[in-house]
Amino acid sequence: MLEAAARLFQERGYSGTGLNDVLATSGAPRGSLYFHFPGGKAQLAAEAAARSGKDLCEVMRAATTQEATTAGEAVVAIAALLGGQLRASGFRHGCPVAPFVLEDVDPSVRDAARDAFGAWHDVIQERLERAGHDAKRATELATFALSAIEGALLLCKARQSTEPLEQAASEISRIVMEVKR
Amino acid sequence: MLEAAARLFQERGYSGTGLNDVLATSGAPRGSLYFHFPGGKAQLAAEAAARSGKDLCEVMRAATTQEATTAGEAVVAIAALLGGQLRASGFRHGCPVAPFVLEDVDPSVRDAARDAFGAWHDVIQERLERAGHDAKRATELATFALSAIEGALLLCKARQSTEPLEQAASEISRIVMEVKR
Amino acid sequence: MLEAAARLFQERGYSGTGLNDVLATSGAPRGSLYFHFPGGKAQLAAEAAARSGKDLCEVMRAATTQEATTAGEAVVAIAALLGGQLRASGFRHGCPVAPFVLEDVDPSVRDAARDAFGAWHDVIQERLERAGHDAKRATELATFALSAIEGALLLCKARQSTEPLEQAASEISRIVMEVKR
Amino acid sequence: MLEAAARLFQERGYSGTGLNDVLATSGAPRGSLYFHFPGGKAQLAAEAAARSGKDLCEVMRAATTQEATTAGEAVVAIAALLGGQLRASGFRHGCPVAPFVLEDVDPSVRDAARDAFGAWHDVIQERLERAGHDAKRATELATFALSAIEGALLLCKARQSTEPLEQAASEISRIVMEVKR
């Protein structure tokens, strides 16, 4: 159910996704939803955000912990992965938590989204530190890289093209490597 | 009415904004809406997006055409302006068209949002060309800068802080200047 | 619509009456309900109570203003009328506002019911004063008579018989006349 | 559990009381309800009504069997007791079975309420016979007294005042004593 919810929220946003859609997609009955998520839609969204955050975290960690690749190559790999999902879904699957931030939902949901961003930031920061950046600079760069990737995902959906994402990956990769020197 | 609609869509997203809200906010009667916007909600959103796009375009153009400032300073100025609006609104007013892209709305609305992004891109590109970048590089950099700023706006809303935006401005400014050399 | 609502609330109580039932009975469309009663179910119930109160008030006034009859006969007439409606409806139509008092509904609804009781009380009191009782005694007796009639309606529904109502009418009539002496 | 159910039905009516409320209040698990009351909500309500009826019966019997007091004083005592409960509960605890009569519930529930009324009637009748009334007159008077008290409880809830109850007690007491002569 969480899976179905996460995908629908990602595709249609929070308000745009009806619980009926979630139930129809997941096949679960109506009563089960409020048994497992007594907090209703908000709780469902918050847990979906947390799950999506964790999932992507692991994927990113896998891409960044292969010591054979440089930090720059890690960024490119992540971007390629996100771009692949985007294109495969017909430019529907962007960032799974961004809609929660833009739609002024319940604070609990927004906080879940914020935490997902925080976790992604930390993964990136760690990798940058391992690449030789000091802690402060790594945090700054991680925030910037995350901003650029998120914004690129947005532009990709708008343009129906993965070009902004590739462009972002290329620039970030360059910055990450160059600054290291 | 368009003003009210633009602000509400910006704050609550497309699905999250009811036409009743728009009518109540703008004070306009229900009948007028379908007189001026026979296409209904979609047309209203599309025109609101176009208007928001044009408005921001002018603001950006004003910030970038002052030859006294460098390209880097122009970026910082724009970011400061967006950050100011964000903070002044209690972190509610982010990008006015981003919600339309994330919520898989009617294609006409998404296209209006895409065009707004395109216009902003062109303003930035022009400024970069005037700063000495060749056309191809200016386009690439404009896309990247737009991505970073949009993503930073998203992170700012998530973190309830303008720090990501300032960070993005600083990095972009540096890149823009450095590359010029 | 108010008519249908009043009857259904009278038969099934506040919580036991769904707005769907009201709509189906009255034939009105769903949207009209919230146009005419933006306050929703509570407002509908409050207005239904007010209307029922006024209706019964007029009926009672008609029964009590015929100078030919004594005060005692007026009471009997009213009871006969209520008993007739009760029996004609298969013991479903009791007091139209009593359910609102017993079901701890929204204060606005309870207040509407209280006002209906107040209006009925005043009609009875007036008639008693005309029959020679002083103001204080007339108020007391009116309250008592109203209590007895309301309680009798309750018992009639429970026993599926109009006997308690007739009994109450007989006793009240006797008291009203006897005290006058 | 019956206790909790009885109180909630008394306060909010039949339809207005959810089984979840009963379970939450009593602390009992959901599974137990349908083990002990396979008939569901209707059975629960019927047994709650029977229990409430019996409880009040005993209280009334205690108040009326003290030979030191006259029949009139017994009525006043009962009214004082009901008024005390009413006031102590913030005018929420009226008659425990009246809601079942007004809300056209399952016949089994209404019958249980009717039986409670019958039992109360018999207690009053007995007392009146002991006070010297013949059987027929005692029955009539008992019905009337019960009507007046029930109606007074209703008006008390509506007015948020115990005055109607005191008024009713005073009148009934007078009738009961006077008729005896």
Place this chain on the structure above:
DNA sequence: ACCCACGGGACTACCCGTTTGT
């Protein structure tokens, strides 16, 4: 005797769009 999970049908509230009459 209890407990979790299901199952789907109700509830009220609100939606967007249209029609009809100024």
Place this chain on the structure above:
DNA sequence: ACAAACGGGTAGTCCCGTGGGT
């Protein structure tokens, strides 16, 4: 260009009752 009312579909929430697994 406004205004009032209709029309009915759908939103999220909560309902009561039923099983399978101890």
